[in-house]
Amino acid sequence: MKDSFLFPIVFMLIMVVIFVGILAVMYRLSEEKIAAYQQDVFQRQVLALMVGKIAEATNEDVSAILDAYPESYELYVKAVNTEGLERQTFIAQVADSTVAYCFEIKGKGLWGSMKALVSTTTDFRTIVDFAIVEQMETPGLGARIEEDWFLAQFRDRLFVQSPDAEDITSSYEFIAETQVPEREDQLKRVTGATITSDSVVKMLRNEFNHIYRYMQDYRS
Amino acid sequence: MKLKDIFITSAFTENSVWRQILGICSALAVTNLMKNSLIMGLGVIFTLAFANLTISFIRNWTPRSVRMMVQTLVIASYVIIVDIFLKANMPEISKQLGPYVGLIITNCILMGRAEAFASQNKPLDSFIDGIGAGVGYTLVLLVISFIRELFGFGSIFGIQVMGDWWTPWSIMVMAPSAFFILAMLIWHINTRFYKAKV
Numbered sequence: 001m002k003d004s005f006l007f008p009i010v011f012m013l014i015m016v017v018i019f020v021g022i023l024a025v026m027y028r029l030s031e032e033k034i035a036a037y038q039q040d041v042f043q044r045q046v047l048a049l050m051v052g053k054i055a056e057a058t059n060e061d062v063s064a065i066l067d068a069y070p071e072s073y074e075l076y077v078k079a080v081n082t083e084g085l086e087r088q089t090f091i092a093q094v095a096d097s098t099v100a101y102c103f104e105i106k107g108k109g110l111w112g113s114m115k116a117l118v119s120t121t122t123d124f125r126t127i128v129d130f131a132i133v134e135q136m137e138t139p140g141l142g143a144r145i146e147e148d149w150f151l152a153q154f155r156d157r158l159f160v161q162s163p164d165a166e167d168i169t170s171s172y173e174f175i176a177e178t179q180v181p182e183r184e185d186q187l188k189r190v191t192g193a194t195i196t197s198d199s200v201v202k203m204l205r206n207e208f209n210h211i212y213r214y215m216q217d218y219r220s
Numbered sequence: 221m222k223l224k225d226i227f228i229t230s231a232f233t234e235n236s237v238w239r240q241i242l243g244i245c246s247a248l249a250v251t252n253l254m255k256n257s258l259i260m261g262l263g264v265i266f267t268l269a270f271a272n273l274t275i276s277f278i279r280n281w282t283p284r285s286v287r288m289m290v291q292t293l294v295i296a297s298y299v300i301i302v303d304i305f306l307k308a309n310m311p312e313i314s315k316q317l318g319p320y321v322g323l324i325i326t327n328c329i330l331m332g333r334a335e336a337f338a339s340q341n342k343p344l345d346s347f348i349d350g351i352g353a354g355v356g357y358t359l360v361l362l363v364i365s366f367i368r369e370l371f372g373f374g375s376i377f378g379i380q381v382m383g384d385w386w387t388p389w390s391i392m393v394m395a396p397s398a399f400f401i402l403a404m405l406i407w408h409i410n411t412r413f414y415k416a417k418v
Contacts, residue, residue, distance in 0.1 A: 008283040015278075015290055019297040026301060030308035037311045139318055140252040141393065178388065192393045 040070075042133070047073045049119035049129040050092035050100040057094035077102075085214045087207075092119075100128055103211055107203025110195045112136035114203060118154075124212045125160035132200075142196030150197075153187050159204065160212050168212055169205040174198070223348045230337075230352030236329045237360040237402075238409045243329040247361055248398040250320065254377045257365035260320045261358025265351060266302060267324050271295045272338040272350035279339050291334040299325045329357055364401050368392045 047069060054076050055062045065072045080089040088104040102119040115134040118127055130151050137143045144150065161170040174189040174197060175181060181188065189197035221229075236242045243264075250260045274294050275282075282290050303321045306314035314321075324330070333353050338346040369375055372392030374382030391397050 003283075008286045011281065011283055012286045012289060015293055019293055023297060023300055023304070026304050030304050033308045034304075034311075037307075041311075136319065139250060139256055139320065143318065191388070191390050 043073050043077070044069055045117055045131055045133065046090050046102050047077055049102050049117055049131060050077065050090075053100035053119075053121075053128060054092050054094060057097070057099045082214070082218060085211065085218070087211065098122055101215075103207070104133070105203060105207040105211075107199060107206065109135055109137050109199045110142055110193075111138070114199065116200075116203065118204065118207070120159075120211075124208075124215050125158060125163070127154050127157050127159050127204075130154040130204075137193065137196045142190065142193040144190045144193065145196055145200055147190075150188070150190060150200075154204070159208055163212070167205070167209060169208050172201055221345070223345070226345055226348045227352040227355075230333075230349045231356035231359070235356040235360070236332065236353050237357055238406045239414075240332065241406070242332050243327050243357050244402070246323055246327050247357075247364065247402060248395055249323070251361055251365040251398050252368050252372060252393050254362060254365045254369050256320070257361035258358070258377075260323070261354065261361050263299075263302065263321055263324050264327055264329070264357055265354030267295065267298045268330055268333060268354040269347050269350035271298050271330060272333055272346040273343050274298075275334045275338040276341060276343040276346035282339070287339060288331070288335070291331060291339070295330050295334065296325050327357075329353055360402075360405070363405060364398060367401055368397055372397070 044066075048066060051062050051065050054060070054065055054072075058065075065076075076092050076094060078091050078093060080091050082089045087106075090102040091098045092100040092102070100119050100121065101124065102117055105116050105118055107114045107116070113134075113136070114132065116130065116132045118131075119129045120127060132146045132151070135143060135145065137145065160168045162168055170185065172185050172187050173183075174194070175186050177188050177191045179188065187197075187201065230236075234240065237244070237247060246260065250256045271291075271294050275291055278290070299321060302324075303314070306321070333350060337349045341349070366376065369377075369392075370381070371389045374380060374386045374388055389397075
């Protein structure tokens, strides 16, 4: 029977149905759990990126605000409908006054697309905090752009230097990971990941050019 | 053959990396950090063991003409099962694993053991063979990553062991270092334990 023409086809079909069925059932059963977790992680990240400004405005402790999630998220963070911007936008509000903005931004890395969250001051010129949400870079090399030392370089950085120029951001020079920056325009790159490090700055510059101009029009 | 002998043969005597030169691509790709190597190794052990077990269970009904397609289907399914399970129940570990879970499918040790052992032996023997081959592979990854992480980052499992005086060797972080460390490891083991002629 095993040598007949039809048996291998029928056998393969049965195997495919069994395994695809198992995977489909497993996925359906886990789908809600996975989506809930992803939303939870995303909201925590948005809160964490704006928590410094919220703490300044409320005189509360940063860790107390973070520990109070999800109540603190519901209290201070609101999603904003920015039609035409095509980027998820959030604001941190304390007593009806906006203290920070947070945008989901996208760019290209070495191996695929990247997603990040960047929070800005209310004039959209200074980065408050920055985090990589999704990336497909080489583990141990490019993927190290998620490490805190790399992201910390962008914190509290005046990113929009010339609001009236064609490119509103300024250019940066990369130095080796082991070097100490001597000038404001120097950023440390991840060893062995020059293209990925460049891509992060390119993503920020492109997105800031777009977001800054859009938000100026949006507010007026 | 006793189960213990199957394990020792699979993990050491006929190790997939240094005797059969399989799984080289991933051995080069993931060995710049010990944590990455351990995670990849654990994923491979689990998938190898259960893929071998399943392939052995159905070996008497599997037609020869489609056996490799069936093996690929079984291996890919286990990898996806691991991925979904981790995402739903251990999301933190899933995030740390990142793309490694998907990379397990491309590891040729899995097809190698399925074809060479599981398709011809009993389920329990195949299960132990899978664990042994996975352990042998993980050991090699850990040895290479120990050298690369120590000299490349000055750390072991992310814990800094070299002081400020240490200048990291950038070459160790990059892929070429894995090539020559793996080559030296294979050369040393084969000449020392297998009396291979250079």
